[in-house]
Amino acid sequence: MPPVMLPAYTFDFSWVQGSLPIFLQAAFLTLQILIWSAVLSVLIGLITGQMLMSRHAWLRWPARVYVDFFRLTPILFQIVAIFFLIPIVFEVSVPAFTSGVIALSLNxxxxFAEIFRAGVQSIDKGQWEAAESMGMPHVKTLVRVIYPQAIKRMLPPIGNMLISLTKDTSLISVIGVAELFNTAQNVGAGTFRQIEVLLLVSLFYLLINLPLAINAERLNRRMNVAR
Known part of the structure; x- marks a missing residue:
């Protein structure tokens, strides 16, 4: 049987000029999702990380259940579940944007909770004992002694998590948020140039993630030099 010859594919980017404003709006929305989710997830992680290290079981166990649930279940399931559950449980109408940010922040x-926990616990216990011998309160010891040392070890995983967060913003397209990937699907369906659309969207994600990666690496080197 003779081999089947497929026609050569011809790239066509003539549609880009007309669709560029839509992609710029989608990129701005993606940045909003990223910023809100990054700030909230770091705050959640900081608080939960401390709860994981608490001596009190009534703080430690709820934190462990939360962390294990959101780490061990698919994020896509979490996004869809939160989008449908919030209106049912709380009887309020929540926009898809807000539901997506909540899901990403919780996930x-x-x-981040595990990163903060591991970073703090990596510091030698002698640091705690020295601060305690000087009469320094627990919270003050964390802020002025432990975290300044631990943050140097946390920077690489924190930077990687922020890059992953940028990529995972595409998942909330499943609930109709018009971020970059959702917009790419719509434009690709309208222009029939799916390959070109995906190449353009990958460029947008690269432009967002590249500064994050460069600055994280630069900050990591600076703090390591300062040791």
């Missing part, structure tokens, strides 16, 4: 907050 990445669980991972």
């Amino acid at each position: 990445f907050g669980a991972f």
